[in-house]
Amino acid sequence: MIKLTFVQADGARFEAEASLGTSLMQAAVNAAVDAIAAECGGACACGTCHCVLPQEWFERVAAPEADEVDMLEFVIDPQPTSRLSCQVLVTEEMQGMEINVPDTQV
Template identity: 50%
Template sequence: MTKLTIVAFDGTRFDIDADNGSTVMENAVRNSVPGIEAECGGACACATCHVYVDEAWTEKVGPPAAMEEDMLDFAIDVKPTSRLSCQIKIKADFDGLVVNVPERQA
């Protein structure tokens, strides 16, 4: 298990034990994190699971792939640390990863 923290827009922290190989989005949905709508179910076909990766983690998580970048064009208030949570796969070296949910989704 890998420790994952998702911070809702209102500041509520969701500290989750995430299975390696699962996605941040899957863990958010399983734990009823508000603001992660995930309308496409993780197919990278919408931008309703948009999150901001904590700056301490952006280099380790890495940049979005081309398809994800295209979908981020539909997200609201995109920042340099923006990612789609359906595209961030949990792995052991992400232990302690922190992401923040934006105020609203597309």
């Protein structure tokens, strides 16, 4: 299992464990991260799983596909390292990763 930490804008930290190949969104839902609504269930259709990765982690994950880039245009206050957590799959290299959940998600 890969250990991840979701950090909400209010400072609340949620420790999560995820299997390889699981999406960050599913890991957040399993860990009861309040601010990850995941309304579309991971279909890249709503933006309610918006997260912001620290630059060093953003550079380590696969680049977003065109449909994710399009959907990120509709989230509130997108950042250069914004991602939809439903589109980021957990790999071994993510051990210890911290994922920031913007205050616009709360």
